[in-house]
Amino acid sequence: MSLTFNDRLPDVDKLFIPFIVAGDPHPDVTIELALTLQEAGAAIIELGIPYSDPLADGPTIQSASLRALKNNMTLEKAMELVGTMRKKGLKIPVVVFTYYNPVLQLGENRFFTLANKNGIDGLLIPDLPYEESENLRERCESENVKFISLVAPTSSKRIEKIASSAQGFLYCVSSLGVTGVRDSLNEDVLGFLSEVKQYSKIPVAVGFGISNSSHVKLLQDHCDGIVIGSALVKKIEELNGSLVDPSTREASLKEFKEYVESIISPIKPCEV
Amino acid sequence: MIKVPDINGRFGEFGGKFVPETLMQPLEEIELALKEALEDPDFRNEYFDNLREYSGRPTALTYAKNVTQRLGGAKIYLKREDLNHTGAHKINNAIGQALLAKRMGKKKIIAETGAGQHGVASATVAARFGMECKVFMGEEDIARQKLNVFRMQLLGAEVIPVSSGNKTLKDATNEAIRYWVSNCTDHFYIIGSVVGPHPYPKMVRDFQRVIGDEAREQFLEREGKLPTKIVACVGGGSNSIGMFYPFLEDSVEMIGVEAAGKGVNTDLHAATITKGTKGIIHGSLTYLLQDEYGQITEPYSISAGLDYPGVGPEHAYLADTGRVKYESVTDAEALDALQLLTREEGIIPAIESAHALAKAFEKAAEMKPDETLLVCLSGRGDKDVHSIMEVLEGGVEA
Numbered sequence: 007m008s009l010t011f012n013d014r015l016p017d018v019d020k021l022f023i024p025f026i027v028a029g030d031p032h033p034d035v036t037i038e039l040a041l042t043l044q045e046a047g048a049a050i051i052e053l054g055i056p057y058s059d060p061l062a063d064g065p066t067i068q069s070a071s072l073r074a075l076k077n078n079m080t081l082e083k084a085m086e087l088v089g090t091m092r093k094k095g096l097k098i099p100v101v102v103f104t105y106y107n108p109v110l111q112l113g114e115n116r117f118f119t120l121a122n123k124n125g126i127d128g129l130l131i132p133d134l135p136y137e138e139s140e141n142l143r144e145r146c147e148s149e150n151v152k153f154i155s156l157v158a159p160t161s162s163k164r165i166e167k168i169a170s171s172a173q174g175f176l177y178c179v180s181s182l183g184v185t186g187v188r189d190s191l192n193e194d195v196l197g198f199l200s201e202v203k204q205y206s207k208i209p210v211a212v213g214f215g216i217s218n219s220s221h222v223k224l225l226q227d228h229c230d231g232i233v234i235g236s237a238l239v240k241k242i243e244e245l246n247g248s249l250v251d252p253s254t255r256e257a258s259l260k261e262f263k264e265y266v267e268s269i270i271s272p273i274k275p276c277e278v
Numbered sequence: 279m280i281k282v283p284d285i286n287g288r289f290g291e292f293g294g295k296f297v298p299e300t301l302m303q304p305l306e307e308i309e310l311a312l313k314e315a316l317e318d319p320d321f322r323n324e325y326f327d328n329l330r331e332y333s334g335r336p337t338a339l340t341y342a343k344n345v346t347q348r349l350g351g352a353k354i355y356l357k358r359e360d361l362n363h364t365g366a367h368k369i370n371n372a373i374g375q376a377l378l379a380k381r382m383g384k385k386k387i388i389a390e391t392g393a394g395q396h397g398v399a400s401a402t403v404a405a406r407f408g409m410e411c412k413v414f415m416g417e418e419d420i421a422r423q424k425l426n427v428f429r430m431q432l433l434g435a436e437v438i439p440v441s442s443g444n445k446t447l448k449d450a451t452n453e454a455i456r457y458w459v460s461n462c463t464d465h466f467y468i469i470g471s472v473v474g475p476h477p478y479p480k481m482v483r484d485f486q487r488v489i490g491d492e493a494r495e496q497f498l499e500r501e502g503k504l505p506t507k508i509v510a511c512v513g514g515g516s517n518s519i520g521m522f523y524p525f526l527e528d529s530v531e532m533i534g535v536e537a538a539g540k541g542v543n544t545d546l547h548a549a550t551i552t553k554g555t556k557g558i559i560h561g562s563l564t565y566l567l568q569d570e571y572g573q574i575t576e577p578y579s580i581s582a583g584l585d586y587p588g589v590g591p592e593h594a595y596l597a598d599t600g601r602v603k604y605e606s607v608t609d610a611e612a613l614d615a616l617q618l619l620t621r622e623e624g625i626i627p628a629i630e631s632a633h634a635l636a637k638a639f640e641k642a643a644e645m646k647p648d649e650t651l652l653v654c655l656s657g658r659g660d661k662d663v664h665s666i667m668e669v670l671e672g673g674v675e676a
Contacts, residue, residue, distance in 0.1 A: 058573040059448070059559065061455050062298040068442060080571045106296055107558045111572035133296045133558070137286065158300035160462065168299075182300055183460035 011127040011152045011174055014099040020273040021049035021175065021231030023211055024238055024266065025103065027070040028053050028087055029079030031246045035255070039242065040091050042259045044098055046266040050175070051096070052130065052233065053088065055081050055104035062132040064186025066236040070243065081108040082120060089124035101128030101154055101174070106138075114142070118149045128174050130154035136168050143171060158182070159198055169205035175231055178202050178212045186236045188215035191224060199228045223272040234269060241265050282595060287476020290598060292591035295475040297455075297561045304462040309477040311382050316484060321381065328373045329488060332406065333363040335370075337489075339496040344622040345639065352506060352645035354638060356655045357493045359517060360627065364399050366657030367489060367517045368470060372399035374485030376407050379466035386410040386461075389468045390454040392419055392447030392513075393583035393630070394426025395657055396470030401435035411435040414454040418445035419582050426661055444576040447586050451560050471514025472590030475561030479590050486520025493652060494524050501650055507531045507641060510654035511634040512604065513548070513584035515593045517656035518634075522602060531603070534593060535637040537579035538606035548577035550589040551597045551604040559588035565597070580609035580665065581629040583657075611636040613669060616659065628657035629665065 015021075024043045028036050040051050054067065056074035063071070081104060088100050102121070109117055109131065120126070129151055134142065139153065146153035152174030157165050159182060169176055180195045181188065195212065203210050212225055213233025222232055241262060248254040249262075282289040295305060315321040329335040338361055342354040359367035372389075379387055387409050391397030397413040404411030413430055417439045420427050430437050438457075443449035451473075458467045472479045472486075497505055508525060510518035512534040522532050539547035547553065554565035559574055567575045567587040579585040596602040607615075612629055615636035620626045627635060631654070638653040645651065659666070 058443070058575075059452050061452060061561075062459070064456070075573065082571075105558075105572075107568070107574070108572035110557060111568070111570065132298050133561070135295060135297065135299050135302050137302075138294055138296055156299045158298070158302075160300050160303040162303060164299075164302060179298075179300060182462060184456045 008122065009125070010150050011099045014097060014127060016049050016098060018049055020226055021209055021211060022047050022270050022273065023050045023052055023213070023231050023233040024048050025052040025054055025233060025235030026238060026242065027056055027067065027074050028084035029056060029074030029077045030070040030239070030242060031073060032077060032250050033079065033083070033087055035249045036087055037091050037094060038255065038259055039262065040096055041094060042263050043266065044096055046263045047270060048098060049231065050099045050101055052101045052103045052235070053084060055084050055102060055108055057105045057108060060105060062184055064184040064236060066187070066240050066243070067185050070239045081112050085120040085124050085126060088126050092125040099127035100125065101130050102126055103130045103132070106131050106134045114145060118145070118151065121151050122149065126151065128152040128154050130177065132156065136164065136171065146173065157202055159194065165202055166205050169202065172206065172208055175209040175211045176202065176206045177233065178210060178229070180212050180214045180216065183214070185214055187217040187240065191215060191221055195225070196228050217269070219269055219271050222270055226273050237269065238266065282592065283476060283480050287480070289592045289595035292562070292564050292594040293476055293479060294563050295561060296558045296563065297475045298459055300459050301462060301475070305475055305477065307382070311378060312477055312481050315378055315381055321377065325374055325377055328377070329370065333369050333373065334361060335488065336492045336496070337361045339493060339500065342623050345618065346642070348622060349639060349643040351647065352642040352649040352651040353647070354642050355497065355505065355650065355652045357489060357521065357652060359489060359654060359656045360625070360631070360658035364395070364402050365660060366395045366399070366628065367486060367520065368396045368399035369402065370488055370520070371470065371482050371485040371516060372396070372403045372468060375466070375468040375481070376403035376409065379409070379468070380407055382466065384464060384466040386465045387468050388412045388414065388454055388457055388465050389470060390414045390447065390450040391470065392450065392586065393581065394419070394423040394430070394661060395583060397435070397437070398426055398429050398433070400468050401430040401433035404435060405433045412438055414438050414440055414450040414457065416440045416445035416447060416450045419447065419450070422582050422665065423661060446582070448574065455560065471516040472519045472592060473514045473560055473562060473588055479562065479592055482516050483519045483523055483592065486516050487523045489517065489520035489654060490522060490524035493521065497652060504528055504530050505652040506645065506649040507533065508652045509533045509535060509634050509638040509641065511535045511584065511630050511656060512589060512593060513537070513586045513630065514588070515590040517654050519590060519592055521654040522596070526601060533637060533641070534602055534604045535633045536604060536606040537581060537584035537633055538608045539578040539580070541608055542606055546578040547606070548579040548585045548587070549606040550587065551593065552606050562588070562591045564588050564591040564594040580612065580669070581633070583628065583630040584633065605637055607633045607636040613666070615639055616666065625655070626659035627655055628659050629662045631656045
């Protein structure tokens with residue numbers, strides 16, 4: 007029996023959940039970034055699959071997706087990257103973040119074969135809401151892959167039913183809109199989080215727009231986990247050239263790690 | 279035929295709501311408001327009053343006598359959506375959705391546009407109903423359709439250039455959806471075709487079926503029988519579904535015409551049903567142009583209104599059930615038909631509509647003189663005159 011999401015989840019109070027795009031800026035670098043994030047205290051890695059038409063993403067992740075697509079990244083190759091990450095010492099759960107169309111074209115059977123072979127623990131599909139996901143949620147359950155559900159500030163009456171079927175962790179979208187850095191977070195998010203927590207039996211993580219330590223400080227007492235995406239992707243974009251160049255990669259990874267640690271400094275990083 | 283869509287917004291296996299969770303509640307609100315509105319006689323009266331007094335409906339049914347004589351086959355009739363206010367069928371749907379937005383208390387509307395016809399229609403209804411309007415348009419289309427951009431601005435709308443992807447309709451639609459996700463509480467998104475998540479494909483059909491309802495009545499009055507064949511062009515597919523829908527239960531043969539661009543055996547076409555595969559675009563499961571990894575690929579057509587990589591889910595369903603046949607016409611064939619109609623009948627059609635005309639002329643010539651053929655002339659060609667001129671006089675190869 008292979009390891010499950012819960013086996014791999016570190017025992018910490020607050021889950022730091024970073025998001026990076028597979029293949030950006032280069033497939034080899036994605037592996038190193040994942041390992042660096044684990045060292046920096048990540049509890050779960052969200053691995054984004056590049057997509058041509060990402061409806062839930064802001065400009066930062068759209069650009070990263072385009073760069074990754076130019077590197078010929080595909081869902082299948084991204085899942086195989088996770089296998090390599092595992093061989094190189096990645097122990098924490100990996101959640102594949104993909105739009106539904108690439109999964110449809112790959113085929114569910116092939117998807118789960120690859121998920122099991124490469125140690126993938128979760129699946130998050132931003133354009134597959136509750137009503138469209140019933141079959142896939144059931145399949146995930148039988149395949150030992152957590153189907154990660156999202157709730158949004160507009161979910162209102164939907165929160166209860168989504169929370170009751172959620173697996174792994176429940177992803178709260180902090181505010182209306184697409185992914186991306188926001189200067190300030192709307193304080194309404196705290197009320198929303200406490201409402202979601204009433205219904206959820208699993209960890210409640212919050213994401214979308216969290217980009218600095220003051221956001222983390224504001225949110226950490228109101229949730230079980232914090233997802234940080236665009237801020238990291240933006241840093242990766244800045245370091246692009248030096249991450250790809252083997253002679254400067256190590257120094258860039260160090261800089262990336264320090265940047266990550268500064269954002270999550272209000273929460274105690276976990277030991278893996 | 280079973281009644282579609284079902285309560286989940288499915289046309290058979292097609293359709294659905296593949297959107298971020300943030301939009302689910304707004305979509306449910308629109309679905310409920312639409313249901314109530316369509317059952318409310320006051321709403322229906324306001325919609326039909328606007329179609330009549332503002333848009334100029336019913337539009338004429340024109341017998342294309344000269345072309346018919348020249349081709350020597352079936353009698354060809356044109357349903358003249360080009361005679362609508364703003365020059366195309368798009369206004370029918372824009373009026374309907376704007377009235378619904380008003381009923382829901384939304385004062386700000388957003389729209390996407392390719393050729394600019396839907397953008398102009400949305401800007402027009404925004405002006406009429408006192409609403410704020412933002413139109414998302416690809417930079418490539420802005421360059422191709424300068425006149426329509428100016429018309430939208432003159433009407434008081436803000437045209438927002440979209441620089442992602444191929445900078446055309448698909449990208450404008452992505453950007454409009456992303457903007458809507460951020461502003462869904464006070465904005466109403468007017469989608470211009472029978473695409474997008476449920477209830478849009480149904481809603482746009484319900485506002486466009488006036489084309490087919492009118493045509494059916496007019497045709498019966500003129501000919502004492504229904505047409506033998508009906509032909510309409512399909513990009514997203516709103517004029518064609520509006521035309522086809524009221525005839526689905528009748529024994530009338532129907533043909534949807536897609537843009538074959540430089541030919542369906544090249545990479546340069548927009549023939550989604552002919553060459554596409556099942557997948558998800560803009561919130562719907564339908565046929566679309568994509569690569570083996572599920573990345574959506576860029577379509578091509580001389581017509582900015584037809585180069586969309588997807589197609590309305592109801593068309594996908596009608597194609598799979600065999601009720602409607604879908605064929606395609608190249609840029610060159612469309613331009614030939616455009617010139618024939620212009621010279622013979624004194625009507626300059628939109629290049630979109632010229633695709634339907636090309637197929638109609640081909641079919642009519644093979645039919646018997648006692649048979650009849652109805653074509654949806656979805657819009658007028660004024661907006662395309664510049665592109666047509668470039669091709670016909672500039673030596674640009676069609």
